[in-house]
Amino acid sequence: MSPISRRQAVKLGIGSLAAMQTSIHAEEPAEIKPRPFLTAADDFEDVSRGTPKPHSLNGEALLKAKLTPETWRLEISADEFTDALVTQKAQIAKAVTLDYAQLLELGKKHRVLFLKAMQCLNIATPLGQGLWEGVPLRDVLRLCGAMSNVRRIYFWGFHNDDPKQRFQSSLSYTQVMETAPGELPVFLAYKLNGQPINLERGGPVRMVVPWAHGFKSIKWLQHIRLTNDHRANDTYAEKNNDPESHLKTAAYLDEVVVSGKTAHVGGWAISGLSGLSHVETWLRPAGAVLAENSPEWQQAEWKPAPLDAPPDWKSVLPAGVKPQDILGFDRTTGKPLSWPLRHSMVGFSTALRDLKPGKYEVRARTVDLNGFAQPEPRSIQKSGKNGIQVRTFTIT
Ligand SMILES: Nc1nc2c(c(=O)[nH]1)N[C@H]1C(S)=C(S)[C@@H](COP(=O)(O)O)O[C@H]1N2
Numbered sequence: 001m002s003p004i005s006r007r008q009a010v011k012l013g014i015g016s017l018a019a020m021q022t023s024i025h026a027e028e029p030a031e032i033k034p035r036p037f038l039t040a041a042d043d044f045e046d047v048s049r050g051t052p053k054p055h056s057l058n059g060e061a062l063l064k065a066k067l068t069p070e071t072w073r074l075e076i077s078a079d080e081f082t083d084a085l086v087t088q089k090a091q092i093a094k095a096v097t098l099d100y101a102q103l104l105e106l107g108k109k110h111r112v113l114f115l116k117a118m119q120c121l122n123i124a125t126p127l128g129q130g131l132w133e134g135v136p137l138r139d140v141l142r143l144c145g146a147m148s149n150v151r152r153i154y155f156w157g158f159h160n161d162d163p164k165q166r167f168q169s170s171l172s173y174t175q176v177m178e179t180a181p182g183e184l185p186v187f188l189a190y191k192l193n194g195q196p197i198n199l200e201r202g203g204p205v206r207m208v209v210p211w212a213h214g215f216k217s218i219k220w221l222q223h224i225r226l227t228n229d230h231r232a233n234d235t236y237a238e239k240n241n242d243p244e245s246h247l248k249t250a251a252y253l254d255e256v257v258v259s260g261k262t263a264h265v266g267g268w269a270i271s272g273l274s275g276l277s278h279v280e281t282w283l284r285p286a287g288a289v290l291a292e293n294s295p296e297w298q299q300a301e302w303k304p305a306p307l308d309a310p311p312d313w314k315s316v317l318p319a320g321v322k323p324q325d326i327l328g329f330d331r332t333t334g335k336p337l338s339w340p341l342r343h344s345m346v347g348f349s350t351a352l353r354d355l356k357p358g359k360y361e362v363r364a365r366t367v368d369l370n371g372f373a374q375p376e377p378r379s380i381q382k383s384g385k386n387g388i389q390v391r392t393f394t395i396t
């Protein structure tokens with residue numbers, strides 16, 4: 001286990017007993033706090049557009065917005081889109097309106113569970129990690145019957161009935177309907193950490209796109225359109241963002257805890273699209289500013305920082321959920337199919353010992369399963385923030 005800052009502790013939901021993981025490295029001092037594997041729903045960092053924010057509504061306004069389980073409706077239809085390039089309209093056998101009870105009923109047969117790190121493409125630290133439960137979008141779309149000329153699916157939530165506030169995301173028809181064996185389906189989530197999804201996290205129903213940054217996981221989901229427009233018509237494609245970015249493999253540092261001549265360094269690493277081989281840290285005397293193109297990077301001595309072992313799932317998972325129920329775990333043994341889990345976060349920690357008095361910088365980076373060290377492979381910065389983080393500390 002590694003040290004965590006107060007901010008991180010609050011953000012990651014320490015204090016929420018249900019979410020606590022309690023294994024601690026035997027050699028670490030008592031000041032190192034246990035790290036929760038799941039973030040409590042209220043402790044996620046919130047990224048929500050709109051005025052007023054949908055989760056600030058209550059009473060009559062909440063009913064009118066159809067954001068309670070009783071009032072929630074999802075309407076699915078084909079759009080009328082054509083242009084010079086796209087001359088044929090998308091068609092479906094029938095438009096569908098689904099209510100919450102029907103979605104839960106579908107869940108009895110088709111439910112999936114997935115542990116996902118929620119990470120914004122534009123924010124330097126993860127927002128949290130949750131156990132999401134719901135119904136694959138492909139099983140919902142089958143209710144529409146035969147389809148033709150559908151190449152893309154786009155969706156949005158409640159945004160104060162104001163087109164200017166709409167925040168929309170999209171996926172290709174193939175991505176939604178043809179989940180490869182062992183791959184992860186997009187799903188309509190109705191539970192987070194074993195509880196109905198709270199309003200701030202996008203309840204009653206939220207889209208969850210397992211491999212993607214947060215912007216594909218639309219909150220307060222109410223509308224799905226099937227279209228023959230083949231373009232990624234995501235709101236997030238504006239402002240130069242890559243609307244097809246996947247979660248990046250990257251390490252995020254907690255505050256360093258110093259005790260005597262030892263610095264305890266730790267944090268979280270996300271296992272993104274390219275997987276996570278290991279995390280390593282580099283200790284450097286503080287002083288001269290390290291330029292991005294400094295030759296020092298080439299000479300740096302990176303040393304491995306071990307990953308936390310899989311937690312005791314029984315103490316981490318909500319009552320009634322077994323690891324074998326979750327995507328990414330073996331159906332019979334309940335063991336993770338990979339460690340760390342795909343698109344999830346794992347803690348890492350190391351103790352830097354016998355340090356001489358002085359001021360230091362410590363950096364952490366991941367190396368992915370293709371041998372690329374963070375921040376590589378980085379196509380453009382707007383495909384996800386994964387800069388190498390640094391912390392400074394002093395040994396007296
Ligand atoms: N309806 C709606 N869904 C949304 C957003 C939003 O503003 N409105 N923000 C998105 C972005 S950019 C991110 S990073 C995640 C954040 O999820 P969280 O607030 O649960 O942490 O939600 C996504 N879903």
Ligand SMILES: [Mo]
Binds near residue numbers: 121214
């Ligand atoms: Mo985001």
